[in-house]
Amino acid sequence: MIDIKLVRDEPDRVRASQAARGEDPGVVDAILAADEQRRSALGEFESLRAEQKLVSKSVGAAMGAFQKARKSGADDADALEKAAHEARAHAATLSEKVKGLEGLADEAGTELDRLLRTVGNVIIDGVPVGGEDDYALLETVGTPRDFAAEGFEPLDHLALGERLGAIDMERGAKVGGARFYYLTGVGALLELALLNMAMAQATAAGFTPMITPTLARPEVMAGAGFIDAHDDEVYKLKDDELYLTGTSEVALAGYHADEIIDLSKGPKRYAGWSACYRREAGSHGKDTRGIIRVHQFHKVEMFSYCRPEDAEAEHQRLLAWEREMLAKIEVPYRIIDTAAGDLGGPAARKFDCEAWVPTQGRYRELTSTSNCTTYQARRLNTRERDPQGSGTRAVATLNGTLGTTRWLVAILENHQQADGSVRVPTALQPFLGREVLTPVD
Template identity: 35%
Template sequence: MLDIKYVRNNIEEVKNSLENRKNDTKILEELIKLDEKRREIMNIVQDYRAERNNNTKNVADLKKQGKNEEAQKIIDDGKKISEKIKELDNELKKIDEEYSLKLLYIPNIPANDVKVGKDENDNIELRKWGEPKKFNFEPKAHWDIGPDLNMMDFDRASKLSGSRFTILKSQIAKLSRALTNFMLDTHTKNGYTEIMPPHLVTRETITGTGQLPKFEDDLYHTDADDLFLIPTAEVTLVGMHKDDILTLDEMPAKYCAYTPCYRREAGSYGRDVRGMIRQHQFDKVELVWHVHPEESEKAHEQLTKDAENILQLLELPYRVISLCTGDLGFSAVKTYDIEVWLPSYQNYKEISSCSNTKDFQARRANIRFRDKDNKLKYLHTLNGSGLAVGRTLVAVLENYQMEDGRVKIPEVLKPYMNGLEYIG
């Protein structure tokens, strides 16, 4: 979340940020009014408490002088002051709850070099890698490749769980596992610590990364114990340092984790309805950094390169784009999307989103460090997919398909496939 002092002193900047993100500014106006009312009541309570403390001293003096009637009058006045304080404290508690909730709805402020734009059409392409393959036959989409090999089943998955689920079988299931292990091995060789986190987290944990309260409709929730299935391992990799104070020697803390991810996709009906591109359950290898504030911009570039490296090793064409303000995620100040080439779309499709959230998540989760002067400060967090396993599987199937229906195994995956050359 944003620092309320910053919001208070930079109202126009925060207002412009909300407008550029296509957010209603009404919530900011309500927050500022609550903040003013909150501070006004706190000042009144402080004055009352000072008066009550002063009266207590006067009572002792009067009693020593034998002026019991005067002392009793001050005691009676003190009781009235205590009642007023109690009433104001109750009012302040209600205001605090509303104030804290509204502050959680204010998104992060985009970095100065992020383009102001309405939607994905205003994003900026930064670079491309590799050339889309030219086939000498009509390439098939993955939703045909898999079923034709009898290794991908959408109908049985739908019978089990409804729409937007997939069953993988045989060699394609093994290919998915191979991709996961390849990604984890590559990232751990590059300095990441592998984590195997829980898939269910508390409301407090998932609030820390910004999914709650605004995006609760996109989450799967257990009513009995108020737990949430994670939409991304970012939630756990950031949340595991909640309320921690890291030392300078512990930063940067670089983590990677493979987990299934669960999303309702509440606002995406009608989008990517065929195949595996947009699922309620999907596998992902996530990258998260906890860094010194002075290092976060540099770390953002490196994290993105680490994600790109997976695609380069797999020899899959991709491009990197910088998101405009209208397409930027709630917690991010800046995001690079990596999009892989998919023949079925004859276009690039997002396979990773790498974001710098600066101290936004650290404030929500209370993650701090001690600087050289031993002062406590909020660190910066970054996250990115390294990569989405299902979409990488789709990219391999479509880009490595052959005219006879088989799929060639990328060179780097052969050791993970027991030397297998082809699927099918």
């Protein structure tokens, strides 16, 4: 959730961010109006509440004077009784007004919170404006193989996987339906080797390894920013009010919810290994062959909590760790700066690493790393002691992928040989225990 102070102080910056994302900048004016209504109602409430306290004290004094006069038979007892009743009536009227103003303030606060949650994170300066095709190409690493010069036509990853006894889509569909699959034999071993290599790298870099829950409560999903505008893309267990997570980022974002954490010694970094589930709503007809776009997969995800002023430098570190993993699987790839309209709500900037897929003749995403600044932490109430003051402040959160099932596509296709075998990248060989994958026939 964006900071209301940012909207008040820099409304034009928030409007520009909304426009860059292709979203309605007019919501900024609605937020400011709701904020003003809430603050006005709160001001009236506090003023009337103070008056109510004074009147309540006067009621007690008036009733005491009346009771004393009645007992003594004083001539002014009737007048004092009338004054006491008038004071009680005034107090009752004030009480109703106070309740009404409190209700108005609560309603305005609820509307303000709702409006704030419709606004994506304010993008960082330099993020390209536009949609999916408006990214900025930052770097291309490696050169795609010339299979024609090598004298053979490359097979796609599914054909290779079937020959290797590594992928079984037919039985996956029989059990789970479309976009489900089995990784079998060397396919299962290859995925485990890849993810173990990712976890080994993360651990060596100081990340705390985590096996995370794959079910999350609605408030955690919402806090991580995954159901604001994309609820239809997430699997939900309605009877239990739980969601299946599409990434361990959700569980890792919720790990320190409602906590004050200590970042005085640097970022807290976690590497989460989990199964991931995605409905792939709206992807009908896209990537229906193979394991590029599926409903269930495994992933190792980096997650970092750091101070807001350190977030951009931390983002570059996560990207460097992704580059290190991509170098280990020896595939050509490129890095893009994702355009604002293609960012998820929590991300202020996202870098994608896309590997070359020979049979498609194009680059496909393997990793992404996002700087979510304080957006998720504000929702999840994750704070640190402010180094410049006595209070607390929201921390920054970032995430990045170190390995996932889709990487098998790039490994199989880029390292295939003319005889249908696949060379195992050198760095992966110790984790897999073999140098070459050979057809089972």
